[in-house]
Amino acid sequence: MxxxxxxxxxxxxxxxxxxxxxxxxxxxxxxxxxxxxxxxxVSERGRIVDGKVQEFQVVLKIGFKLERTP
Amino acid sequence: MxxxxxxxxxxxxxxxxxxxxxxxxxxxxxxxxxxxxxxxxVSERGRIVDGKVQEFQVVLKIGFKLERTP
Amino acid sequence: MxxxxxxxxxxxxxxxxxxxxxxxxxxxxxxxxxxxxxxxxVSERGRIVDGKVQEFQVVLKIGFKLERTP
Amino acid sequence: MxxxxxxxxxxxxxxxxxxxxxxxxxxxxxxxxxxxxxxxxVSERGRIVDGKVQEFQVVLKIGFKLERTP
Amino acid sequence: MxxxxxxxxxxxxxxxxxxxxxxxxxxxxxxxxxxxxxxxxVSERGRIVDGKVQEFQVVLKIGFKLERTP
Amino acid sequence: MxxxxxxxxxxxxxxxxxxxxxxxxxxxxxxxxxxxxxxxxVSERGRIVDGKVQEFQVVLKIGFKLERTP
Amino acid sequence: MxxxxxxxxxxxxxxxxxxxxxxxxxxxxxxxxxxxxxxxxVSERGRIVDGKVQEFQVVLKIGFKLERTP
Amino acid sequence: MxxxxxxxxxxxxxxxxxxxxxxxxxxxxxxxxxxxxxxxxVSERGRIVDGKVQEFQVVLKIGFKLERTP
Amino acid sequence: MxxxxxxxxxxxxxxxxxxxxxxxxxxxxxxxxxxxxxxxxVSERGRIVDGKVQEFQVVLKIGFKLERTP
Amino acid sequence: MxxxxxxxxxxxxxxxxxxxxxxxxxxxxxxxxxxxxxxxxVSERGRIVDGKVQEFQVVLKIGFKLERTP
Amino acid sequence: MxxxxxxxxxxxxxxxxxxxxxxxxxxxxxxxxxxxxxxxxVSERGRIVDGKVQEFQVVLKIGFKLERTP
Amino acid sequence: MxxxxxxxxxxxxxxxxxxxxxxxxxxxxxxxxxxxxxxxxVSERGRIVDGKVQEFQVVLKIGFKLERTP
Incomplete structure (x- = not known):
């Protein structure tokens, strides 16, 4: 790459x-x-409402290529 | 909070x-x-039996509010 | 064990x-x-193609018992 | 101790x-x-409201001695 | 959230x-x-000048919501 | 388990x-x-008194099964 | 700084x-x-092609000063 | 080495x-x-049976020299 | 530097x-x-006496320049 | 992949x-x-002999594809 | 302290x-x-000779009080 | 050793x-x-001046044998 x-x-x-x-x-x-x-x-978390998992949260890093400016 | x-x-x-x-x-x-x-x-693990995943295990910390005792 | x-x-x-x-x-x-x-x-990663998740990748360690050679 | x-x-x-x-x-x-x-x-975090720090949060572990029950 | x-x-x-x-x-x-x-x-550091703390430095990550472009 | x-x-x-x-x-x-x-x-520490190790201390997490209340 | x-x-x-x-x-x-x-x-990696190191990759964080907008 | x-x-x-x-x-x-x-x-764990430590477990990495095949 | x-x-x-x-x-x-x-x-700790924080403790590393001995 | x-x-x-x-x-x-x-x-180390670096050592993990046995 | x-x-x-x-x-x-x-x-290591553990090595940090020079 | x-x-x-x-x-x-x-x-850092790397910095721990005072 x-x-x-x-x-x-x-x-x-x-x-x-x-x-x-x-x-x-x-x-x-x-x-x-x-x-x-x-x-x-990076990490996984979530929110709990009324004793149930309401939402899954994932912290993530996304890699992308820089476009060379000629 | x-x-x-x-x-x-x-x-x-x-x-x-x-x-x-x-x-x-x-x-x-x-x-x-x-x-x-x-x-x-915190971490994710699991158990394998007869060459197959039998169980997914997740170690997690749950946060909850302490009720103030007046 | x-x-x-x-x-x-x-x-x-x-x-x-x-x-x-x-x-x-x-x-x-x-x-x-x-x-x-x-x-x-150990860690979780993945590949993105055309702005969509194409593949989930999991690095994992598998534990197995060594057979004693008598 | x-x-x-x-x-x-x-x-x-x-x-x-x-x-x-x-x-x-x-x-x-x-x-x-x-x-x-x-x-x-363990870690330090906080909440931001209207562009200002509204609350400092500290995750901490407290150690205390177990009383032996005779 | x-x-x-x-x-x-x-x-x-x-x-x-x-x-x-x-x-x-x-x-x-x-x-x-x-x-x-x-x-x-993320971490806490600082600068020392003439044997005294001159500056406290805190590395921090700030989370903010992405506005959906309709 | x-x-x-x-x-x-x-x-x-x-x-x-x-x-x-x-x-x-x-x-x-x-x-x-x-x-x-x-x-x-989790970690290992200890106390030193008069130039000798007086006490070994081990921080440990113990896992136990929750009994379901029917 | x-x-x-x-x-x-x-x-x-x-x-x-x-x-x-x-x-x-x-x-x-x-x-x-x-x-x-x-x-x-942050970390060092690389790519291997035909049994040889083809590319060294370094993940790094670069710090720069924010210019105050008066 | x-x-x-x-x-x-x-x-x-x-x-x-x-x-x-x-x-x-x-x-x-x-x-x-x-x-x-x-x-x-790498880490230290163990098994508990009937309220007593039954087994100490140590995860360890062993380093050994590869013999060059001439 | x-x-x-x-x-x-x-x-x-x-x-x-x-x-x-x-x-x-x-x-x-x-x-x-x-x-x-x-x-x-490096880390932050403290001592508690009679249910109150008596002392804040900070483990820190201080960097200083070695004077070259000509 | x-x-x-x-x-x-x-x-x-x-x-x-x-x-x-x-x-x-x-x-x-x-x-x-x-x-x-x-x-x-994974980590970088080295050996020192007579006050000079004699050898650089790098611990690394190499990833390779498993060939499916049909 | x-x-x-x-x-x-x-x-x-x-x-x-x-x-x-x-x-x-x-x-x-x-x-x-x-x-x-x-x-x-900090960490535990050791040396192996002829297929047997010859030496246990422990990296440790020792804390001691600085004597104030009046 | x-x-x-x-x-x-x-x-x-x-x-x-x-x-x-x-x-x-x-x-x-x-x-x-x-x-x-x-x-x-321990870690690798560096200084940037005028958009170019001016200096590589390596934090390292050096191990040396204590001479026994008889």
Whole structure:
């Protein structure tokens, strides 16, 4: 992977699972970031309401290639 | 979130997924702990039997608000 | 668990979820390793293609019992 | 320090400083726990409202001596 | 907290205390970032001049909600 | 290990060795906790008096099964 | 270093060495970021092709001063 | 120590102490691995039965020299 | 910062705050160490007496320049 | 990267630099391992003789694809 | 523990156990350091010769009180 | 390696590479410390001036044998 890559760190959320929380964050990032290549999970958390898991939260770093400006 | 919060550390188990293991621990905790607000995943493990994953295990810390005794 | 155990460190992959990535690695390991007892998740990553999560990757250590050679 | 000690993990909060957040947690714990000896800071966080720090939060573990029941 | 959140990592400085260094970073960030929700302390350092602490420095990550572009 | 497990974190002490400090903590915990299954060492410390090790201290987490209340 | 600083996290690559990978990332960042002051290495990796190291990769955080907008 | 070394990661067990658990793992490894030079403790755990420590477990990495095949 | 620097690791104490504990350690070190440049906080702890925080303790590393002996 | 990958952990050595120590380990591994894809640096050490660095040592994990046995 | 404390980091060795390795380091330090109060284990390692553990090594930090020079 | 060893923690600097920064620190330490045996890299950093890497900095711990005073 020649070139230089940059990380952006996000928190994705989902009422269903950790995998869906990752997908939600990547989908949101795709609106403004191009050339995303990989993600790394930093930590996993969630919210509890009325004694039940209401939301899964995943902190993740997304790596994407910097486009060289000629 | 004014006030003081306490952590309890549990291990949830599920034959299906890490998310289900979290839900199982929270459901069990809900029997005795009130005011649970969030959880944080500490580590993920599992058991293998006859060459197949039999059980997903998630160590998690659950944060809940201490009720002030007036 | 008397006896001596050994770890092998693998990366499982799945287009579906982290749990499936774990299962894939364990299934692959089962072809050559016997007496597998448990796994521990080391880290979770994944690949992004065209702005979508294409693959979940889980680095895991699998513990198995060493068979004593008499 | 002969004897056996136990940890309880809390989150203290304060609008003023990290030190005050620690004090708040210890004061709250003192209502139910005796023989507290020391604390260890696990992490420091806080809440932001309208672009300003509204609350300092300190996760801390408090060590206290177990009373032997004769 | 449904939605997607993003982290920005800053270093705040203050001649007075760690809490003031956090406040300084948040105040500076507030000039360009909206919807900030929480911060997490990464590390604490400082500068010494002529045998005295001249400056407290706090590395912190600030989490803020991404505004969905409809 | 189906079911939900809980951790309690203790500090055991012994003038002899780290292993004895672990045993002391487990023996003390056994007075009030049932169904203890395993322990994990968190850190090892000790006290020095008059230039000699007077006490070994082991911080450990003990995992035990929660009894379901039907 | 009075003022507020910000981190950007990059991955530099080089076929030669870790030091050259750092230089490549800093040179690329210099095209858009001003007032860069220091870097911190987060991790070091690389790619292997046909049994030989083809590329050194360094994940690094670069600190730069935020310009106050008057 | 010129040359290339390899790690193998094991779990040794002993009813007596952590040191004996290390010795047991090294003795077992010696049956199949030559040129072992050093070990590093990764973590220490154990099993509790009927309120007593039944087994000390040490996860350790053993370093040994690879024999060059001429 | 050309040249070579050395670290000394201290524990400062204060009944008031973490910042004051840092200052106390730096002031004490200034009696014997010259050319101190920066400090890094390693951990924060404290002592509790009669249910109240009696002392804040900060473990910190102080970096200072080695004077070349010509 | 569909499929399952495995890690092997090595220590490479070189009298010249960390990069050369990595290359030495990869070259040695290439004699017996096929399909190596990437490496990750775990830690860096070295040996000192007569007040000079005699050897750079790099602990690294090498990832390679497992060949499916049909 | 009012006052300022300093750490010295040592490696103790013993052919017998980790506890004895700690004792050996403390005994050696006692020849030149006064007012030692506590130690903290940083890591545990050892040497293997002819397939047997020849030496246990413990890296530890020793804390001692700085004597105020009036 | 029977006997007791001590660590000293330094920061070496070099305009060229991380390896040279290590060498610089070891060379400086050799002026006052005897019996140095090994070093361990703690972290790697550097300084940026005018958009270019001006200096590589390596924090390292150097282990040396304590000479027994008979």
């Amino acid at each position: 020649p070139g230089t890559y940059k990380f952006t760190e996000l928190v994705g959320t989902s009422p269903v699972s950790f995998a869906e929380a990752v997908k939600a964050a990547v989908a949101e990032a795709a609106k403004t970031v191009r050339h995303m290549d990989w993600f790394e999970v | 004014p006030g003081t919060y306490k952590f309890t550390e549990l291990v949830g188990t599920s034959p299906v997924s890490f998310a289900e293991a979290v839900k199982a621990a929270v459901a069990e905790a809900a029997k005795t702990v009130r005011h649970m607000d969030w959880f944080e995943v | 008397p006896g001596t155990y050994k770890f092998t460190e693998l990366v499982g992959t799945s287009p579906v979820s982290f749990a499936e990535a774990v299962k894939a690695a364990v299934a692959e390991a089962a072809k050559t390793v016997r007496h597998m007892d448990w796994f521990e998740v | 002969p004897g056996t000690y136990k940890f309880t993990e809390l989150v203290g909060t304060s609008p003023v400083s990290f030190a005050e957040a620690v004090k708040a947690a210890v004061a709250e714990a003192a209502k139910t726990v005796r023989h507290m000896d020391w604390f260890e800071v | 449904p939605g997607t959140y993003k982290f920005t990592e800053l270093v705040g400085t203050s001649p007075v205390s760690f809490a003031e260094a956090v406040k300084a970073a948040v105040a500076e960030a507030a000039k360009t970032v909206r919807h900030m929700d929480w911060f997490e302390v | 189906p079911g939900t497990y809980k951790f309690t974190e203790l500090v055991g002490t012994s003038p002899v060795s780290f292993a004895e400090a672990v045993k002391a903590a487990v023996a003390e915990a056994a007075k009030t906790v049932r169904h203890m299954d395993w322990f994990e060492v | 009075p003022g507020t600083y910000k981190f950007t996290e990059l991955v530099g690559t080089s076929p030669v060495s870790f030091a050259e990978a750092v230089k490549a990332a800093v040179a690329e960042a210099a095209k858009t970021v001003r007032h860069m002051d220091w870097f911190e290495v | 010129p040359g290339t070394y390899k790690f193998t990661e094991l779990v040794g067990t002993s009813p007596v102490s952590f040191a004996e658990a290390v010795k047991a793992a090294v003795a077992e490894a010696a049956k199949t691995v030559r040129h072992m030079d050093w070990f590093e403790v | 050309p040249g070579t620097y050395k670290f000394t690791e201290l524990v400062g104490t204060s009944p008031v705050s973490f910042a004051e504990a840092v200052k106390a350690a730096v002031a004490e070190a200034a009696k014997t160490v010259r050319h101190m440049d920066w400090f890094e906080v | 569909p499929g399952t990958y495995k890690f092997t952990e090595l220590v490479g050595t070189s009298p010249v630099s960390f990069a050369e120590a990595v290359k030495a380990a990869v070259a040695e591994a290439a004699k017996t391992v096929r399909h190596m894809d990437w490496f990750e640096v | 009012p006052g300022t404390y300093k750490f010295t980091e040592l490696v103790g060795t013993s052919p017998v156990s980790f506890a004895e390795a700690v004792k050996a380091a403390v005994a050696e330090a006692a020849k030149t350091v006064r007012h030692m109060d506590w130690f903290e284990v | 029977p006997g007791t060893y001590k660590f000293t923690e330094l920061v070496g600097t070099s305009p060229v590479s991380f390896a040279e920064a290590v060498k610089a620190a070891v060379a400086e330490a050799a002026k006052t410390v005897r019996h140095m045996d090994w070093f361990e890299v």
